Amino acid sequence: MEDLALLGFGPDGWGKVLVQAGLMTLAVSVAAFVVGLALGTLIAWGRVSGGGMARALAHGYTAVMRGVPEILVIYLFYFGGRQVVTAVGTALGFPGPFDISGFMAGMLAIGLISGANQAEVLRGAWQAVPKGTIEAGRVVGMSRFTLFRRVIAPQALVTALPGLGNQWQSVIKESALVSVTGLVETMRQVSVAAGTTQEHFLFYAAGAAIYLAITTLSDQLFRLAERHSLRGHQQGGM
Amino acid sequence: MDLSFIGTMFLRILGGLPLTLNLWGLSLLGGAILALGLNLLRTTRVGDKVASAYVFVFRGTPLLIQIFMIYFGLAGFGFIRHSVLWPFLREPYWCGLLALVLNDAAYTSEILRGGLRAVPRGAVEAGRVSGMSRFTILRRITLPLAIRQALPAYSSEVISMLKATALVSTITLMDMTGIARAAISETWRAVEILLSAAAIYLALSLIVTQLSVWIERRLSPWQFQRTNR
Structure with missing residues (x-):
């Protein structure tokens, strides 16, 4: 029972910092997911309606991001980012030392990885938009942007929602890797707590519970959104 | 970029390939x-x-x-x-x-x-x-x-x-990433080292992709015969 007090909110408890760390995990995950969604839309657009060059670029990008370990990409942004910032900063004559924050490196790295995966989901959904609705939009004189905003995006998002939900789950789990940069999110915080108290199993179990809580709750949210997006649609055989 | 440095690092990281495999x-x-x-x-x-x-x-x-x-x-x-x-x-x-x-x-x-x-x-x-x-x-x-x-x-x-x-x-x-990580803390030339490691992982994953397409074809030849005709 003494052990469990370590997880509480008392004077010796790590409860408060663990909650803060959980919120940091959420923050970095949301930021990375949004980066990934923006990039994924761009890549999907390149693959669906771009020319040969755009298609090849999008294809190559996806292949690279799916074949390289996430942790290498994070290292690349963290250490490499510092190298690049230092080079640019020194060239411009600013005094050093230069640094890039763990949050920034993690958000960009996971966002770029997730972007490649989200692009695949979005491409499939985009191609499933009924051609007739696009033609109808064109006939009533919509501009390309209006067509995308009012016809393509709303329909494609409904199809893409389950796939995007899966990508969100991956982003949460990948966010644990950002701990290697020293950003104090859940993984980092439980490592510190485990090292300080020497209660390794207890704190890693607590960390696992935090991740499970986040993944389970957000899964429910995505299901609600899915049901909401399907209102008014006729249900299929299932 | 220093090509001989990349070459050295590439070989050093390849030393971790057996453990990774x-x-x-x-x-x-x-x-x-x-x-x-x-x-x-x-x-x-x-x-x-x-x-x-x-x-x-x-x-x-x-x-x-x-x-x-x-x-x-x-x-x-x-x-x-x-x-x-x-x-x-x-x-x-x-x-x-x-x-x-x-x-x-x-x-x-x-x-x-x-x-x-x-x-x-x-x-x-x-x-x-x-x-x-x-x-x-x-x-x-x-x-x-x-x-x-x-x-x-x-x-x-x-x-x-x-x-x-x-x-x-x-x-x-000390798998390939472990070696890369150690090399970074020795030399602080992260970009070259990480790109070398990434290239090896990428090559391995591309081999898997090609292999799976080939196996899929072998296991269901009728599907591909029909589309080829």
Whole structure:
């Protein structure tokens, strides 16, 4: 029972910092997911309606991001980012030392990885938009942007929602890797707590519970959104 | 960019390839066996609950935390330190491999479950009628059909596991990522080193992609003959 007090909110408890760390995990995950969604839309657009060059670029990008370990990409942004910032900063004559924050490196790295995966989901959904609705939009004189905003995006998002939900789950789990940069999110915080108290199993179990809580709750949210997006649609055989 | 530096680093990182391949192959093998076991467990009611809980926990938490839990966490229990398993669980290699196997099993069992669901009932009944034993049906009808069905999803899982092996570098193992990480702290030339490591991983994953397309073709030649005509 003494052990469990370590997880509480008392004077010796790590409860408060663990909650803060959980919120940091959420923050970095949301930021990375949004980066990934923006990039994924761009890549999907390149693959669906771009020319040969755009298609090849999008294809190559996806292949690279799916074949390289996430942790290498994070290292690349963290250490490499510092190298690049230092080079640019020194060239411009600013005094050093230069640094890039763990949050920034993690958000960009996971966002770029997730972007490649989200692009695949979005491409499939985009191609499933009924051609007739696009033609109808064109006939009533919509501009390309209006067509995308009012016809393509709303329909494609409904199809893409389950796939995007899966990508969100991956982003949460990948966010644990950002701990290697020293950003104090859940993984980092439980490592510190485990090292300080020497209660390794207890704190890693607590960390696992935090991740499970986040993944389970957000899964429910995505299901609600899915049901909401399907209102008014006729249900299929299932 | 300094080409000779990249060349040196490339060769140095290749030194970690045997360990990466070792962990990759063994974790896929162990994961596949355990995944099959989990699916056999699902045929009973209690077993189904156990398998679901297992999959829920291992798919809902990051692999990194699973590795740390096994490597640092298990040592906290006296009965484990005094058990016959301790000589293994003391070593980062066995802890890393165990975490990879347990993690891969959760994902692979779900992929296999999808494949098993797609096996037509009639095929199994035909086997039963011709007097096959339950094991023979599993070996000659159910598994070949299920595996064929699950292959595309499984090839992504194989690539995920290649990438997952990189995480064992966090518990001091010197796989390709571990060597790259050590080289960075010696030279501080991160970009060149990381790009060399990334190129090797990428080449391996491209080989898997090509191989899976080839196997898929071999296993269902009729589909491709029809489209080629």
